Amino acid sequence: QKEVEQNSGPLSVPEGAIASLNCTYSDRVSQSFFWYRQYSGKSPELIMSIYSNGDKEDGRFTAQLNKASQYVSLLIRDSQPSDSATYLCAVNIKAAGNKLTFGGGTRVLVKP
């Protein structure tokens, strides 16, 4: 089992719809969880961080964390074509020396 897993996609959503991205992780004691967005040919940029169970909202983005089930998700409301990118889930994995470990990313395509 990979330490951080994501569906590679592509996840195709119509403009204005909600994009739902999921991420599962293997380390039960992980405490820090992050979502990054990466446009093609660019470096990742941080869009959300979450540390406690529940939901965290920031603009059109909502991160959801469930430590008991070891998953973290990202919702993008009112999806726009500019949201088309690869979204990377990142988790501090203790077994990896507390390094930030990235999932393979989910490619999102928002169609006008």
Place this chain on the structure above:
Amino acid sequence: GAVVSQHPSRVICKSGTSVKIECRSLDFQATTMFWYRQFPKQSLMLMATSNEGSKATYEQGVEKDKFLINHASLTLSTLTVTSAHPEDSSFYICSASPQIKNSPLHFGNGTRLTVT
């Protein structure tokens, strides 16, 4: 917010030459910086962890003599690709985070290396 600056953004070099990439934390100190490599349509791969004042820690399969890392100050780490070959052509990205618990990584803008 935390800013990481990486230079150059793009470099083309001939096979056999060496290329140095700089990574700076502009508004915070970083005892640790991370170097990643990303091939087209693939995920980020951690190459090495750069430690200020000590040797870098390399991931399995990464040649330490080929990818020289120097972290001489709390705000600067450099990656030198020695004797570059076309297969080293890739997108190299550095990252760092402020020394605060649970602080996220911030990435530089990356360096697109093309070896001809």
